[in-house]
Amino acid sequence: GESVGLHLPTLSVQEGDNSIINCAYSNSASDYFIWYKQESGKGPQFIIDIRSNMDKRQGQRVTVLLNKTVKHLSLQIAATQPGDSAVYFCAETPPFSGGYNKLIFGAGTRLAVHP
Amino acid sequence: DSGVTQTPKHLITATGQRVTLRCSPRSGDLSVYWYQQSLDQGLQFLIQYYNGEERAKGNILERFSAQQFPDLHSELNLSSLELGDSALYFCASSPRGAPRETQYFGPGTRLLVL
Numbered sequence: 479g480e481s482v483g484l485h486l487p488t489l490s491v492q493e494g495d496n497s498i499i500n501c502a503y504s505n506s507a508s509d510y511f512i513w514y515k516q517e518s519g520k521g522p523q524f525i526i527d528i529r530s531n532m533d534k535r536q537g538q539r540v541t542v543l544l545n546k547t548v549k550h551l552s553l554q555i556a557a558t559q560p561g562d563s564a565v566y567f568c569a570e571t572p573p574f575s576g577g578y579n580k581l582i583f584g585a586g587t588r589l590a591v592h593p
Numbered sequence: 594d595s596g597v598t599q600t601p602k603h604l605i606t607a608t609g610q611r612v613t614l615r616c617s618p619r620s621g622d623l624s625v626y627w628y629q630q631s632l633d634q635g636l637q638f639l640i641q642y643y644n645g646e647e648r649a650k651g652n653i654l655e656r657f658s659a660q661q662f663p664d665l666h667s668e669l670n671l672s673s674l675e676l677g678d679s680a681l682y683f684c685a686s687s688p689r690g691a692p693r694e695t696q697y698f699g700p701g702t703r704l705l706v707l
Contacts, residue, residue: 509693510692510693512695514698520700520701521595521597521683521685521698521699521700521701522636522683522685522698523595523698524695524696524697527693527695529693567635567636569636571692571693578641578643578648578649578690578692579624579626579641579649579687579690579691579692579693579694579696580638580641580649580651580692581638581696582638583635583636583637584635585635586635
């Protein structure tokens, strides 16, 4: 399928290595964050989320870390596999969203896994 | 598979034309969201509906409109199309449209305006 974000930053890793994808978010008062994975030709797929009252949350092979001091979010993928190759987006819910579910997406990072 | 369906998968049309994109949310979800994804701007929120009512508007052009029907499916209408409207259009859904609910995305409609 057509590539999304042809000029996205790319992280290249070897299969089996751990990957760390970083995201700087915009609003210091945002209280909810999500990581999405988008494979070529598909829609974004939910990976993991974290609320602002947490610093770390673990899922299956993934860990999200939140550093509110520097407005930084990271996604760690353990034992990266070829199927992890995709574009990864972080998204935040800003405060005062008026009671609706507004998400602001980051620009995305392309993860390329090499055998 | 997220459970959100979108049709058509691909759409090619000419400038000045009008198209309608369709979305069916996950079973049980009452809220639908539309996003535009272009190569140079990432995912941009367009509009949200909840149970047939408009809930929030984002960066949606006046040439674009949407609605959610009683059966909860939603349509995004794009009119007076311009070359710059070429993009991927995604629909997402969530149970109640409340803050911090996970949004589940459909496979998207790829629109090409020639």
